[in-house]
Amino acid sequence: MGYTPRRSRTLNQRSFIVIICILLGLLWHTWSNPACDSDFEDGDEEYTEAPVPVPSPLEEDGALPCSKIPGAKDTVVVIKTGSTEFVDKLPRHLNTTTRCYPNYLIFSDYEEDYGGQQIIDALDSVSPNIRQEHMDFALHRRLKEMGRAALAAEELSKVPGDPSAWTGHTDNPGWKLDKWKFLPMVNRTLHEYPDKKWYVFVEADTYVLWGTLLHWLNTLNSDEPHYHGNQMAISGDLFAHGGSGFVVSHKAMRMVVDHFHEYHDSIEQFTDIHWAGDCVLGKAFRESGVPFTFSYPVLQTDHPGMIPYLTPEGKTTDDPKKRPWCFPAVSYHHLNAEWVEDLWQFEQKWLEKRHLNDTGFLRHSDMFKEYIIPHMRAPKMDWDNASDQNKMETDNFEDCRTQCHSDGSCLQYSFRPETKICKMSYWPKMGMEGDGVRSGWILDRMWNVADSMPQCTDEGFL
Ligand SMILES: *[C@@H]1O[C@H](CO)[C@@H](O)[C@H](O)[C@H]1NC(C)=O
């Protein structure tokens, strides 16, 4: 599928944006309270605050080096989105992640040509009587008739999330359609790419660490049935969580698509009464004889800022002796376009540092040291670091910071001026954007904690 970015323009725009960012950064730094500065100096000097652009060197044929990693051409990446979230999330993938994918498909609920990129309507093979009459398809019928103009502003703001957020989205017409996309999308993907080794299904708010993913796939045999995902269960049915991304081998694709053709009507009936499309697909894999491999903590259901890197909370791994910290990191979820690009820029830099024939892989411990800690660099406004282990009232942010410094185990703190609540935490977490909260981290303590972790040894892939 050909999306050719207009490179020279993109590069000029990028340098311009970066210069503006650096200037804004300098201004911010001059204006901001000097009390922040000592945290700023706590850290390791090799990291700089301003985002560094990474125009990865293009190969002679115009392809990015990431598209040449061994295994890339044997892998298809399938992005599932919906017309209600499309504009917010998809365009950024088209100038970042998809440039690394020699083969990819984009499925939505509306077929269109988006700046030369073909968007497939995942629903066009659903039985005609369902498409024409089912209440879930009201939006689909409107889109077919009127195009994007059919979308009301309030529909655009309610985007489908993951199961934990779904209960709040049942009135979102885009969400109602989503569950119907899964099996038709898997079927169409195999039809478009009948002989690739690996099929990786993601959503527009997923980020895949492509080098690490390919390293993992190269250790597996695609002639065997493989279905790998972050494990979830609904009423006892186990399945791969869609938003974290899931990985399917060629053999497993063949088995589930044959099963879909054989049991087409009953699968549609089951989809009708169920609410989660990824669960319906998981059941189809099981019934077609494909085993499911639990892939937590390799595939993550959340933003990298929300991962409890050093706490024991979270799901268990197959072998309790293996630490989640040492597992490879392949995917994250709940990312907006800016985070997708930020992770992509980070990964391009990381790939550049390594010889392409041997990219190695990134463990969560590497991500913590190379990505998370550098993002904790300076105190941030409107940033909630999820500190919640000790709580008190202080007059201002600086007092909160002093409280944290005087408690030897405190790693990070946050202050909400509105309530004067100061929160501290003894475990590291980057956190996420959060209105009206200011967060800070004590970087030398953060590094001490990271460096005191025993070395990862053979704690490799699953
Ligand atoms: C991708 O597009 C966005 C929005 O136009 C822009 O801000 C960003 O710099 C672009 N990134 C790359 C790598 O071209």
Ligand SMILES: *[C@@H]1O[C@H](CO)[C@@H](O)[C@H](O)[C@H]1NC(C)=O
């Ligand atoms: C599978 O996809 C092919 C190609 O789009 C289509 O012709 C076929 O009807 C689909 N099968 C089902 C059961 O939807």
Ligand SMILES: *[C@@H]1O[C@H](CO)[C@@H](O)[C@H](O)[C@H]1NC(C)=O
């Ligand atoms: C690395 O890959 C290139 C082709 O991309 C090949 O020519 C070269 O021999 C490889 N080097 C090693 C050490 O495998």
Ligand SMILES: CC(=O)N[C@H]1CO[C@H](CO)[C@@H](O)[C@@H]1O
């Ligand atoms: C982004 C984030 O994790 N925010 C959390 C910060 O901590 C409070 C509790 O202390 C949570 O309610 C927020 O969700």
